[in-house]
Amino acid sequence: MRSPGSTVVVVVGGVTDAILRELGRLPNVQALRLTEDDSPSLRTVLGAANRPFLVHDLDPLAAVAAAWRGFFDDPSTIGVLRVEVESALTAFAAGESVLPDxxxxLDPEGISPAESQWWLGVLAAVAPSRVLPVEATTASVQRMLGALPTGRAWPDPAGWLRELHLQVPDRAGLL
Structure with missing residues (x-):
């Protein structure tokens, strides 16, 4: 399903239509808002990607993140967290979804503490070079695309996703 020639980047946080539109004007970037109702499927987009960068706003772990935050507000919802984790893993295995590169x-100072703890705590602890804070401007995102760091790839999501209940907000990512 994944286009071998495209680096897949999911933008989260302070994403605006203007940023995606301006990024899409760059010759090496295909930028799409995939969270709209009439958006094409991720499978379709990945299969047709033909530019070095595919940038979109469809976080494949959004439901897992919401369930994780909900679990710490109400521990009785652990079943919801487990269901969302298994749904995400099933989608990855079926090729319906992929973790982005x-x-x-965007705008890490402007997002809620819970979102910050998810993206910059939990996810950054799993693969530090794969989750990067960026100012919410087209120029900043463009600079980051040109300077993405190399580093280890995402580990197998089955291991770390199934242990999310052990990641405590405000301590996520800390040893």
């Missing part, structure tokens, strides 16, 4: 967290 990178997450760019």
């Amino acid at each position: 990178y997450y760019l967290v």
